[in-house]
Amino acid sequence: MTMSKPALVLGVAGGSGSGKTTVVRELSRAVGDAVAVLEHDAYYRDQSHMSLEDRLLTNYDHPFAFDTDLYIEHAQQLMNGIPVDKPVYSFETYTRTSETVRVQPAAVLVLEGILVLEDVRLRQLMDIKVYVDTDPDVRFIRRLTRDVENRGRSLQSVVDQYLNVVRPMHLQFVEPTKRYADIIIPEGGFNRVAIDLLTARLSAAVGS
Numbered sequence: 001m002t003m004s005k006p007a008l009v010l011g012v013a014g015g016s017g018s019g020k021t022t023v024v025r026e027l028s029r030a031v032g033d034a035v036a037v038l039e040h041d042a043y044y045r046d047q048s049h050m051s052l053e054d055r056l057l058t059n060y061d062h063p064f065a066f067d068t069d070l071y072i073e074h075a076q077q078l079m080n081g082i083p084v085d086k087p088v089y090s091f092e093t094y095t096r097t098s099e100t101v102r103v104q105p106a107a108v109l110v111l112e113g114i115l116v117l118e119d120v121r122l123r124q125l126m127d128i129k130v131y132v133d134t135d136p137d138v139r140f141i142r143r144l145t146r147d148v149e150n151r152g153r154s155l156q157s158v159v160d161q162y163l164n165v166v167r168p169m170h171l172q173f174v175e176p177t178k179r180y181a182d183i184i185i186p187e188g189g190f191n192r193v194a195i196d197l198l199t200a201r202l203s204a205a206v207g208s
Helices: 020-034 052-056 068-079 136-150 155-180 192-206
Strands: 008-014 035-039 084-090 095-103 108-112 128-133 183-186
Touching (some): 008 192, 020 192, 035 068, 068 084, 108 192
Parallel strands (some): 008 128
Antiparallel strands (some): 084 095
């Protein structure tokens, strides 16, 4: 069974810890079941063939770390009204698990991730492109808290990764995509004016 093409495809990009997930959660809460979310983070390449030591050396903030071809394929399937089985990625083992999550088509499709505006093929799928812009120190603190509390990382490993990989990759690949955005949201989900404006646009698209 298939559904019609989504009324609206929304891209939400921004640096690690910028508040993208909060923005998407607020929009989903406002629009309800009319939203399907496809997180780019779920599409990190499978590395089960590699040792854990080798996985630790991977640059996870580079475009090549993602299986964007599969991500685009799944986005297009949802746009054509076809459900997809989204991969489940483990941030503790640095590879995909054997599980998947079924994502059903919806009136609004949200494509979310640090690099969803980096690939022109993804940008061409989007009706609205959003960049969540948050100060670097705030983003780092959020990332540090998340990785230590939720992903079992040590404080030093998070700091080293941020200084050696995350920050330079942000400056090279993520920050430049801001120029493609139709809307720039300072402070992410805490910007009620921006959230309310986007909610109104999404609600109008789904007829609610």
